[in-house]
Amino acid sequence: MRKTLLAIVAVALFSGNALAASVDVGDAMDDLAEHYKAALKAENAQDFKQALEGMKTAANEAKQGTPPKLEKEAADSEKMKDYHHGLDVLIGQIDKAEQLADAGQLTQAKQAAENFKETRNTYHKKYK
Template sequence: MKKLIISLLISGAAILTQNTMAADLDTDMWALAKNYKAFHKSENTSDALKSLDAMKFAANDAKQSVPNKLKSLAKDDVQVVGYQAGLDALIAEIDKTATLVQANQLDQAKNEAKNLLTIRDENHKKFK
């Protein structure tokens, strides 16, 4: 009985550790969409930066996964590299938008953030 309890505790700890390390790709994409909407609804720099930070975290986390369409490919395959490049472009655009927010140009930042949708749409066509 003790061995069973110990093995269950170890298994549970391993599962929790794995879940806190990286979210699955669907969760990351959901977080990106949710925080994009929150960013556009934000009325101050603090809320805007909070949403952008969450988006950047989700985009970086998404780099740890690949879409189902690419799972059978090697990490150095052209398509996988293209997927990673799409996320890098998304992260760069998030950083560019955050720079505008930090300069107290929230309206301009919201306009710039429309490029995030363009990047999303282009990459969804390729990899979804």
């Protein structure tokens, strides 16, 4: 009985780790969208930068997963590399907007953030 209980606990622990290791790209993208909305509505640099940090975190989480459209692709396939490249482009754009906010140029930073939509649209067409 004790061995059976230990086996059940071990399986449960390993299953939990496997689930924790997998990233739901959809959830990460939802988080990204929510932080994006917050960035565009921000009325000060601090709130804007906080929203951008949330976007960057979500983008990095999305890079750890695989979108449903690419589930059958190898991790090193050209499509997966392009998917990661799209997220890297977005992270670079986020960094540039953050630099503008740091320089006290919130209006220009928000204008730069508007350009995130083009990146989103380009890569959504391919991988959503």
